[in-house]
Amino acid sequence: MSTRKFGAPIKRNIDPRLLTGRGAFTDDINLPGVLHAAFVRSPFARARINGIDTSIAEQAEGVVAVYTCDNIGHLDIELPLLIPHPSMTKARTQRPLARGDVYYVGQTVAMVVAVDRYVAEDAAALVDVDYDPLDVELDLEQAIEDGAPLVHPTHPNNIAADFTQVSGDPEAAFAEAEHVTRIRVQVDRSTAAAMECRTVAARYDATRGELTVWDGTQAPLGVRGGLASIFGMDEDKVRVIAPDVGGGFGQKVMFPYPDELLVPHAAIQLGRPVKYIEDRRENFIGSNQERTQIHEIELFAKKTGEVIALRDNFLHDTGAFIPYGIAVAQVASTSIAGPYRIPNIHVRFRAVYTPTVPVTPYRGCGRPQACFAIERAMDQLAEELGIDRFEIRRRNLIRDEDFPYTREGLLFADGLRVKLDSGQYLKALDMARDAIGWNEFAAMQSRAADEGKSLGLGLAYYVEGTGLGPYEGGHVKIHPITGKVYVNTGLTSQGQGHDTVFAQIVSDQLGVKVEDVIVVEGDTGTFEWGVATFASRAAVVSGNAIHKTAVKVREQTIKAAANMLEADPLQVVLSDGYAEVPGTNRRVSLAAVATATNPLRYAFNSAAQAATQFASASRHDGPPLIDGQHPGLEATDYFSPECATWAYGVHAAIVEVDRETCRVDVKKYICIHDCGNMINPVIVDGQVMGGFAQGIGGALYERIEYDTDGNPTNANFVDFLIPYATEVPAIEISHLETPSPLNPLGVKGVGEAGCIAVGATLASGIEDALRPMGGAKFHKTPITPSMIFEAMAKA
């Protein structure tokens, strides 16, 4: 038996192709005769449209069509509310092209289709839109005041949703508290900033009535469902392909964006393929973002530091529309107690409409905000009670024997219970304390102070509900000619390396090389059941579906091979692409087994001769395919988790704050991380590092800036500060592997882990560094040099 591939640090199958420029992204799809789309977008955060004059643009040579809400027929609708929830009334969603009003700068008002993008862009500037600007309020706390300008007249005080969840008996526990800590924290808006912006191209085959859409999406099946539904087509007539996609990070799980409907619509109408490649500015002003939340969190504690209750009341900025429902706020509210027992929880949020780009999940999806709130509050409690920051956490962490730990009363974003399924929370904390050097730190800090340097230690603990349902599927087939194994699933990759980890899973069951497992995702024409890539779920949900399927194919293969080798199935071993009986010379290739299990009339090669009707091994006394049997070695199966599985980890850092420049220099950053059994540690590390880089962005650099009129003022990569490699410090990662009891592979998700705790960790460290200088608090991210200066100046 070959070495187990599950758990092996195998290099990613996908890399040679991507790194040598041989990827095929939407813009690389060659569509002869393709037309190009450009959009007219609102220059106002809130305005009434008095009229749209497209006549000059339409007459321009090279322009093929100009669309407004008046000539898109059945598309002139409010787009679907993807995740309905009772906390929302009359939830507002966007129209593909604005009718009557616009609600944020960047909202699509008209679409021009022309012979190429240059003409389309120029003609878009010729569309004359007559606006009457309306008053706006950008400040989240002001927006809910009486008299504030309304984004939607239908929603008083701009409240999109108001929702309270309770676990335990918080009212009783509040009364028993001996100490109450109360802080207000704020996390600001950022954006995913994937390397490839969003893309869509469409072609319609009128003779077959078939629509093919190439879409840089995380949810090809979702897009297909949306298109079929809105266009009134059979799903089988709509094929959505997510080709190579240059990063998604949640922004691309949202659908349909206006272009995802309008581009296919134009392709159908015009009888020619149409393509739209979003540019960077459009990505900033037209594709969804996340993060702004303001939490007022209270911890009710005993003098010992044991937190007996938590109350959190937060505002969640949902932007101009709420197409994805309350998902982000709900994840934040159900993650608010972090890794702590805290048995009594009262959490309320109000989702607030603001005249800005709509808010839907971005990597982390409410978790960084929740982590920032609870972890900053824990530090504050520790300070107020005079307990060290590791110790206060130790006293509150869920203990090994407490698992599974259910927070009755809270429903997670999947509508299922919050059940922290497994973990070694205390051990992880100890590891973090040792790795960061807590015992030696006080001396180090004091030495640094003698040299005039401000050194601080920060830490934060996080949990991450991952692997949400409802389900995914897997299809596994051994190819009868080559013996290679083809694998399909319904979700798709944006560069994570699914093809490698899924191949590892299959490789172990079928005894084939990892590189001989060909994973094909993201094409609704090859597998049409499933959901999408989001919530750190691919390895958990598709991974287990593929595992279950591979086990079935293994059973089929062994049974068939045993028959061919005249052996007991228990004796047959699958290894290196063969089924063999160890200790004998009896072996047969998987290709031959796959061929033999498919009764043939025609021998297309020599191996196939053994499966034709007159071959000795073929059946001559009954139907070649027994009733209930299927040809070949192939299976399909599904995995549907009972609830999310909770990964977790601890971050700790030593930072130096330069009092002269107010720069934060991360001297050491460690991460203890547990996502259950690791399928591939290289890919897990990559996910943690990538998330960490985005976490650094949110902690210190990235903030979407709007002026008071609602104009985005840094919608480009010069002014919106994504950290470069030079700004991302080295990170030392250590792993624990506590299997999840909730799935056969014992895995948990890792996609979002890295970004969650970075803001809280660095705020903790910066606060510690500046404690001797007046004890300023850092309760807001991103933390800028100006904020550090202000904190020092107050001292």
Added chain:
Amino acid sequence: MAAAGDELRMWRNFQRRARFFRPDVGECRVKPPLFDYLVARSSDEAIRLLSDNPGAMILAGGQSLIPAMNFRLASPSALIDISRIAALKSIDIVDGNVRVGAAVKHRDLEQSDAAFAVNPLMRTALHYVAHVPIRNRGTTVGSLCHADAAAEMPMILLLSDGWVMAEGPNGQRKIPAAEFFEFHMTTTREADEMIVSATFPALPSGAGYAFAEFARRKGDYAVAAVGAILECDLDGRVAAARLAACGIASRPIRLFDVEASLVGANLSDAEIDAAGELAKEAVTAPDDANATTAYRQHLLASLTRRVIREASEKVRKG
């Protein structure tokens, strides 16, 4: 549906016409508006093309201009490419000063040992100009003409008391740095003039020098940067001081008050601290996303103290 060739012709015509219809470029869209591309084989030809094509702009390295065009913040009628003019590609030592041609890449100047020997501030500051791939294409004179208020090289030219040579239909004129930079992205170059070279004077013999900058990210424009040139007499007292800063006002500026305070000083900690405090007065940039005014003052004071110390160290080491 027209044939492909017809379509190509039609849309070109349309674009030429559309330029006159377009409302002012208030809205940013990536991808440039139509422009003509002209290659100049000599300075004379470039200047003639500039006069013949109203609204044309000089293309040297294109590292600022091309992105501005792609965002439709700039819409020149034509680009006049001077990057192939051999005469503009040389770095010459003229009368002991460094003369940098209009087509000299940042990276070539940074790596020029001859230039470093004459005025080491250039190499020191060029390390902070964007990133190597950008310095490989971007030109130093182009950066001077772009005149971003936070850019390093305009400040170094001002600090070094350098000048640019402008050439137009009526011949050449020398514009001192102090008169060249008017405002953020605005210079006193006339529309029909091309800057053919910039001259960075040699540092005074025995002078100490230093440059310090802070940017949020490595390679970004400075939140604030300061340069200093100090000369001391035999007692170690400051005989002459030049300081300049960028990122703190609408153009690079000399810190005259700081300079005056240093002359005669023996650079005690108190004197250096006082100089830093004086520097704060020079900050006129309003609050922006990267820095509040108060923070920028604090930063400028810190950087000023740092460059004074470093420059005086260099004087002492000789």
